Every structure is written in C-alpha cells, then in structure tokens.
Amino acid sequence: MNKKGLDEMQIQTRNKIGNQTFLMLLYLLMIDAGLYGFGFRWVDYPANVMLIITICAGIYVIRLIKANAYVGPSTEKEKPLLKILLTALVAVVVATGTIVLLKTANFSDANQINDMSAPIMFIAASVGIVIAVVTIVINRIQNKDDRE
C-alpha cells in the first residue's frame, strides 16, 4: 500500500468534500453575481470574489482536517517546529521583497495601488489565523476522543 499519500478512505472523503465545496463556491459566486445584477453590493468587486474564495477554501481545509483526510498515513517522523520556522522565514522574506519591489518599481506608486488590496490581505490573514486555531482545536479533540 502507498504510505506516502492518503489512504483509500481519505481519498474518497477528500473527493466528496472537494465536490461539495466546489458546488458551494459555484453557487455562492452565482448568488453574488445575481445580487450584483439586482444592484445590491455587499462588498466592492475584487473583495467579494476573494472573500468567497477564501471562505470556501477555509471551509474545505477545515472539513478535510475534521474528516482526517488532510494528512496521509506517513510513517516518517516530522519536525513541525522547524517547518513552521522555515515557513515563517520564507513568508517574511517574500512579504519584504514584495513591498520593496512595489515601492521601487516605476509602474506603481502609492496612489495607484487599489485601496481594496489592504482589506483583502487583512481578511485573508484573519481567515488564515481562524483556520489555524480551528485546526489546533480539531486535532486536540480528535486525539483525545478518537481512541479505539
């Protein structure tokens, strides 16, 4: 059996959750477009789509973790602390690089940057933090309750 990826039950669960989330994303985008057609704007254009996609992605990941279909039956011992530190380091470097690039580039200045980008990034970061907290809670509950 394949010990690197997900096992057969996890693959079935992941596919099921993926299909449901895709349909949810489709319906939410259609509802949003319909509301826009009726003249109701709950959030301006780039943010509404980003928000819907972020929420759907968050729900997808949370459901995957809750259904134990996120990590496969790997036998390798992982070092999460090192991984987290490296990820944080890479994130800081990428963020700094992006800011420096945007400030030094000729094609944009502070007035040309879309005002909605900041709220989008803020919302995405907030959703990410919520997902991380929910993941920790789910893992603790599963480890406590799900014994034989």
Place this chain on the structure above:
Amino acid sequence: MSKNLKLKSARAAKDMSQKDIADEVGVTRQTINAIESGDYNPTINLCIAICKVLGKTLNDIFWEDEGNE
C-alpha cells in the same frame, strides 16, 4: 452497515491494536476504526491486506452470514 466484530476479535486474538494493523497495512488508524465500526466499506485490496496481516481468509473476516448481516 453492521459492525465488523470478526475483524475486531481477530485483531484482539493477535493482540494487535488498530494502530498496529494500520501501520502494517499502510492506512490510518481511523480507517481501521471505520471498518470495524461499519462506517466504511473497504476495497478488496485493503481487505486482502488486512487478512494477510491477521493470518485469516476473506471469508473469516469479511463474509457476513445470514444471522450476522
């Protein structure tokens, strides 16, 4: 689906935990738990792998007679 008590008893007879079987077969412990509790219907490949680990036949573990369905 009914619980697979035969799998549970065969596992207990070999003094193996769900984790032991899961590691041998290459699935998660939750998958073995779902099979035992009747929440998941495994493929024939997984059934054979479990039977090999437990030293039983498919009939011994996965065949449901009328009284046990």
